[in-house]
Amino acid sequence: MPDIEVLIGGRPFLVSCQPGEEHFLRSAAAMLDQEAQPLVASMGRLPEVKMLLMAGLMLADRTAAHEDELRRLREQLAEIEARPAPAPQKIEVPVVPPQVPETLAAIAARAESLAMSFDEKRLDGKNE
Secondary structure, eight states: OOEEEEEETTEEEEEEOOTTOHHHHHHHHHHHHHHHHHHHHHHOSOOHHHHHHHHHHHHHHHHHHHHHHHHHHHHHHHHHHHSOOOOOOOOOOOOOOTHHHHHHHHHHHHHHHHHHHHHHHHHHHHHO
């Protein structure tokens, strides 16, 4: 079982943990230290027990607030999921009348015919 030294409120503590859990222990100790640092800075040197108790209580208070918010968000999610699905919306897509492609094809053929006539006249003008 590895022993890990952690700093909380500027004080070293030797803590044992299961193999492979060192990262979690360091992370938890860092959270506790984050709460202890302002206490030490504002109150000076505190007895270990009081510093750890106050930091633990502050961390527990923050955790309780997060749990309240999580509960509220889960209730909102359950309410949203319980709502009936909205009715499908009817979307009208305009249909292209069948004569439009025919008209466009006729226009394209006429444009090609005019282009060919133009090219023929242009070439005839150069030959003269």
